[in-house]
Amino acid sequence: MVERKEISRSVLKRLPGYLAYLKNLPEDAPAHISATALATALGMGEVQVRKDLALVSDGGRPKIGYLRTALVEDIEQFLGYDNTTDAIIVGAGKLGCALLGYEGFAEYGLNIVAAFDRTPHEDPSGKQVYPMEKMQSFCKRNKILMGIITVPASVAQNVADMMIECGIKAIWNFAPVHLDAPDNILIQNQNMATNLAVLSMHLQAQMKPKKD
Amino acid sequence: MVERKEISRSVLKRLPGYLAYLKNLPEDAPAHISATALATALGMGEVQVRKDLALVSDGGRPKIGYLRTALVEDIEQFLGYDNTTDAIIVGAGKLGCALLGYEGFAEYGLNIVAAFDRTPHEDPSGKQVYPMEKMQSFCKRNKILMGIITVPASVAQNVADMMIECGIKAIWNFAPVHLDAPDNILIQNQNMATNLAVLSMHLQAQMKPKKD
Numbered sequence: 001m002v003e004r005k006e007i008s009r010s011v012l013k014r015l016p017g018y019l020a021y022l023k024n025l026p027e028d029a030p031a032h033i034s035a036t037a038l039a040t041a042l043g044m045g046e047v048q049v050r051k052d053l054a055l056v057s058d059g060g061r062p063k064i065g066y067l068r069t070a071l072v073e074d075i076e077q078f079l080g081y082d083n084t085t086d087a088i089i090v091g092a093g094k095l096g097c098a099l100l101g102y103e104g105f106a107e108y109g110l111n112i113v114a115a116f117d118r119t120p121h122e123d124p125s126g127k128q129v130y131p132m133e134k135m136q137s138f139c140k141r142n143k144i145l146m147g148i149i150t151v152p153a154s155v156a157q158n159v160a161d162m163m164i165e166c167g168i169k170a171i172w173n174f175a176p177v178h179l180d181a182p183d184n185i186l187i188q189n190q191n192m193a194t195n196l197a198v199l200s201m202h203l204q205a206q207m208k209p210k211k212d
Numbered sequence: 213m214v215e216r217k218e219i220s221r222s223v224l225k226r227l228p229g230y231l232a233y234l235k236n237l238p239e240d241a242p243a244h245i246s247a248t249a250l251a252t253a254l255g256m257g258e259v260q261v262r263k264d265l266a267l268v269s270d271g272g273r274p275k276i277g278y279l280r281t282a283l284v285e286d287i288e289q290f291l292g293y294d295n296t297t298d299a300i301i302v303g304a305g306k307l308g309c310a311l312l313g314y315e316g317f318a319e320y321g322l323n324i325v326a327a328f329d330r331t332p333h334e335d336p337s338g339k340q341v342y343p344m345e346k347m348q349s350f351c352k353r354n355k356i357l358m359g360i361i362t363v364p365a366s367v368a369q370n371v372a373d374m375m376i377e378c379g380i381k382a383i384w385n386f387a388p389v390h391l392d393a394p395d396n397i398l399i400q401n402q403n404m405a406t407n408l409a410v411l412s413m414h415l416q417a418q419m420k421p422k423k424d
Contacts, residue, residue, distance in 0.1 A: 007413070009410070012406060012409050012410055012413065013403065013406045015409065016388045016403070016405035016406055016409060017388065017389055017390050019388075020365035020366075020387070020388045020389045020405075021365070021389065023365075024364065024365055024366030042390055043390070043392060044390075079409045079412060079413070080409070080412030080413060080415070080416050081409075081412070083412070083416070085411075085412060085415060093316075094313065094314045094315055094316055095314055095316055098310030098311070098313065098314055099310070101306065101310065102306045102307055102310055103306055104305075104306055104307055105408070108405055108408045108409070108412075109408075109412060110408055145415050145418075145419075146411060146415065152236065153232035153233070153235075153236055154232075154236030169414070169415060169418050170411040170412075170414050170415050170418075172407060172408070172411055175232070176228045176229065176231070176232045177229055177232045177233065178229050178254055178255070178256075180255060184418070186410070186411060186414035188407045188410050188411050190402075190404070190407055191225065191228070192402070193228035193232075193320055194224060194225045194228055195384060195400045195402055196317070196320045196321075196322055196384070197224050197227065197228060197291040197292070197293075197320075198221070198224055198398070198400050199297075199358060199382040199384055199398060199400050200291060200292030200293070200295070200297060200320075200321060200382075201219070201224065201291070201292060202381070202382050202398035203292070203297060203357050203358065203381060203382050204292050204295070206357075206381050206382075206396070207357075
């Protein structure tokens with residue numbers, strides 16, 4: 001992998017798309033792929049794809065392109081998918097339990113090791129949901145750096161503050177509310193509500209009889 | 213509600229935040245709230261909040277503000293949360309089943325009425341997962357306009373094409389891949405993979421020993 005440079009958010013958004021395409025090519029596809037071929041397949045600009053790939057891999061060769069398997073490894077390494085990150089989840093309601101039971105995160109290097117809730121119980125997935133009081137000692141003992149918030153909006157800030165107190169540096173927030181945090185903490189909002197709102201607005205606009 | 217104007221994506225992103233805050237105020241909070249008070253509570257600019265609220269409600273009165281209950285209704289109506297949208301889901305793997313079993317969507321006016329998969333089975337939630345062949349007749353009979361894609365990236369475009377064929381106008385895509393669609397179809401990507409990548413990158417940067 002090339003030395004890590006500052007990378008823009010928009011590049012980060014495109015990398016999982018390349019990865020998905022490359023990983024889903026049939027077994028018997030050619031061993032090499034060029035930036036041009038990738039750009040064509042994904043309907044993207046060739047220059048952009050070429051630049052993006054050069055950022056994450058130095059394996060591109062003129063007229064031949066990248067060895068597919070090496071490119072997949074380089075992108076995964078770049079995105080941190082090969083380093084497993086242990087995370088905890090706070091809020092074991094419907095959404096929290098859904099995420100807790102979702103095994104697809106392993107592919108992205110995410111391992112949800114424990115869940116915490118006001119009311120401890122056993123999750124249908126068989127994982128134990130612990131009481132909130134155990135969160136701090138668990139996080140410190142296991143050096144947890146990532147937290148996932150799936151509590152109601154009204155208590156999300158409170159939970160974020162507790163996570164930061166526990167040493168967590170990156171928060172994946174599913175609560176539909178803005179969270180404040182110090183500069184060294186990254187809050188990433190998973191705007192389910194926003195996306196749903198955009199979809200609903202589109203349908204409303206489609207359904208509305210045209211006026212003149 | 214005021215007459216619907218063209219509304220920017222950034223306004224749409226902020227509305228669910230206002231709504232979450234308003235709905236989570238205690239029962240005995242004052243009946244009225246001003247744009248100023250809302251801006252302060254959420255750490256946002258007063259002018260922006262004032263403009264956003266004026267877009268969705270004409271109930272604001274000088275020095276008094278908005279009646280909270282009316283403002284909640286106006287925002288919900290604006291976001292389409294009061295019109296229930298029926299949606300189908302294609303791909304009943306771990307993530308699809310998680311969404312199928314998640315009851316929190318009702319709050320946003322989303323009702324997932326059926327799921328389809330290559331291999332039909334009964335979902336743990338008790339809902340039936342139907343074979344793909346039944347999708348078209350189901351969608352046409354029930355006038356389904358929204359589809360949720362939770363299949364692997366390799367088959368997502370194929371599923372999107374089928375959905376559009378079935379009359380679906382808005383697609384919520386959980387597959388980590390770009391989808392092509394005609395202009396009148398809205399594709400909304402739920403970038404779980406991208407968000408995870410951003411979080412991982414942040415943690416890697418935090419962990420990396422400083423160089424000079």
